Amino acid sequence: MQIVTIEPTPSPNSMKIVLSTPLPEGERHNYKHGETYANAPKYIQKIIAIDGVKNLYHVADFIALDRNPKYSWEDILPQVKHIFGTTMQEPIPTTKQKDPEETYGEVKVLIQMFRGIPMQLKLIDDIAEHRIGLPEMFMNAAMEASQSSPNFVMERKWVEQSPRYGSIDEIGKEIVEELNATYDEQRLAHLTEKALHMDNNDVILTEEHKDDVTLEDLDHPDWKVRFAALDRIEPTYQSLPLLEKALHDSKTSIRRLATAYLGMIEEPEVLPYLYKALQDKVATVRRTAGDCLSDLGFPEAIPEMVKALNDPSKLVRWRAAMFLYEVGDHSAVPALQDAIRDPEFEVRMQAKMALRRIEQGEEAKGSVWHQMTEATKKERDNS
Numbered sequence: 001m002q003i004v005t006i007e008p009t010p011s012p013n014s015m016k017i018v019l020s021t022p023l024p025e026g027e028r029h030n031y032k033h034g035e036t037y038a039n040a041p042k043y044i045q046k047i048i049a050i051d052g053v054k055n056l057y058h059v060a061d062f063i064a065l066d067r068n069p070k071y072s073w074e075d076i077l078p079q080v081k082h083i084f085g086t087t088m089q090e091p092i093p094t095t096k097q098k099d100p101e102e103t104y105g106e107v108k109v110l111i112q113m114f115r116g117i118p119m120q121l122k123l124i125d126d127i128a129e130h131r132i133g134l135p136e137m138f139m140n141a142a143m144e145a146s147q148s149s150p151n152f153v154m155e156r157k158w159v160e161q162s163p164r165y166g167s168i169d170e171i172g173k174e175i176v177e178e179l180n181a182t183y184d185e186q187r188l189a190h191l192t193e194k195a196l197h198m199d200n201n202d203v204i205l206t207e208e209h210k211d212d213v214t215l216e217d218l219d220h221p222d223w224k225v226r227f228a229a230l231d232r233i234e235p236t237y238q239s240l241p242l243l244e245k246a247l248h249d250s251k252t253s254i255r256r257l258a259t260a261y262l263g264m265i266e267e268p269e270v271l272p273y274l275y276k277a278l279q280d281k282v283a284t285v286r287r288t289a290g291d292c293l294s295d296l297g298f299p300e301a302i303p304e305m306v307k308a309l310n311d312p313s314k315l316v317r318w319r320a321a322m323f324l325y326e327v328g329d330h331s332a333v334p335a336l337q338d339a340i341r342d343p344e345f346e347v348r349m350q351a352k353m354a355l356r357r358i359e360q361g362e363e364a365k366g367s368v369w370h371q372m373t374e375a376t377k378k379e380r381d382n383s
Contacts (some may be wrong), residue, residue: 001020001021001022001043001084002084002085002191003017003018003020003080003084003307004018004020004061004068005017005018005021006018006077006080006081006349007324007349007353008102009064011019011066011231012318012346013054013066013067013068013069014064014065014382015064015065015067015073015077016062016063016065017062017063017064017065018060018061018062019061019063020061022060022061022062023058023059023060023061026059027059028058028059028060029044029057029059030055030056030057030058030060030223031044031055031056031057032054033048033049033050033053033054033055033068033372034046040325043083043084044056044058045084046083047063047065047080049072050076050079050080050147052067052068052070052071052072052075052076053066053067053068053076053101054066054067054068054138055369056226065080068262068346069125071289072345073345073346073349074299074303074345074353078274086334088295088351092342093351099328101247104328106125106163106165107124107125107163107164107165107166107168107171108123108124108125108160108163109121109122109160109161109162109163109164109171110122110123110158110159110160110161110163111124111158112156112158112159112160113153113156113157113158113159113197114142114145114146114149114156114157115145115149115155115190115191115194115198116191116194116195116214117138117141117142117183117191117192117195118134118138118179118183119134119138119139119142119156120132120133120134120135121134121172121175121176121179121229122158123164123168123171124171125168125322125324128173130168132160132172132175132176134176134179135176135180135190135248137185138188139380140184140383141189141191141192143189143225144192144196145195145196146198147190147196147202148196148198149230162260164284165284165288165315166284172182174252174253177224178231178253179228180224181223181224181225181228181231181314182228184228184229185204188342193250196367209307213230213233213242215241215242215245218230218245218246218249219243223250223251223253223254224252225320226249226251227251227253227254230242230246230254230257230258230261231257231322233261235261235262235264235265236265237265237267237269239261239265240270240273242365243258243261243273244273246300247259247273247276247277247280251320252282252284252285255274255277255280255282255285256285258277258280259274259277259280259285259289259292260288262274262289262294262297263288263291263292263293263296268298268300269302270296270380271293271296271298271301272319274292274293274296274301275287275289275301275304277289278290278293278304278308278315278316279294283311283312283313283315283316286308286313286316287313287315287316287319290308290319290320290323291319293305293323294319294322294323294326297326297327298327299327299329299364301323301327302324302328302329302331302332303331304328304329305323305328305332306320306324306329306332306335307318307323307326308323308332309336309338309339309342309351314342314344314346314347317344317347318344318347318350319344321339321347321350321351321353322326322334322354324336324351324354324358325350325353325354325357325364325366326364328354328364329358329364330358332354332358333355333358333359336351336354336355336358339351340355352383358371
């Protein structure tokens, strides 16, 4: 058995290893690092024992290999290729970036809610789950509201939020600050009173609190007031002036939220604003802009994402290369030819994948999210 190709996937912590010999039809196997598989093929036993390999899924003619993000593909893949009797074809750099902001993996964010009152924060990365308590006023409000509940434990719900990028400590601190900004004592008191008088058959996960917000609200000297105002808007075409103003705010959380809101407005008019966010001084805002541009899938964004291949952040460069794989055309070829020499392994591989698709004339299908959206639209139009 030999390796045919090693291909990137939408996750930088997963690689697709295509093999020359497929498994029998209908056969599939999951393997996890640290466990013993005496009956598995020798090559599987060797791969799953490699430091940094988290798990692998073997089906049909490929292996989906997941890594622990603390380890580099530059260390893992040469060992995998050696197991199959081949060697790594490209040089392995001796330097690696250690900046926690530059980790590739997303951090999943969930907030535990009771009848619209936040209680606890849960952050999940590729390594572990982290619980973070909120200030005492949140728990006090939830405990008071629980007096009317026949089953407080069962009513608590984890509500998933948008993912974040960076170190767990910084993300946790940032989200707690944002919750403090949006849930002041007055609002918590209102939620508590509402929870005490609600029907026990009702379940409130989040509170609808969309209000009219003016440009003047975003001039308040306290960033918490500005953030709370922005959090109240409903992202629509009419809210573009507010979001444009928020993109100039001095607080990163406000600029990031404005960028995420822009991605919810599925109109090409948002592109100039997202291009501005793509030039933000903070990498997480730029990465959020890249995600939004990918989800929207407008080919008009190709020139800006070509420029992003030279971004100082490897996160943003990797996202730009993926966008060009999803949407790019021949105009991106010169930049991609430069990007295949990027100092970061993941960026090089994603650029190679984009370049190969374009040069071989394969149709751009857009992001997975964009494909699902388009499929839903077609289904609705045909019904």
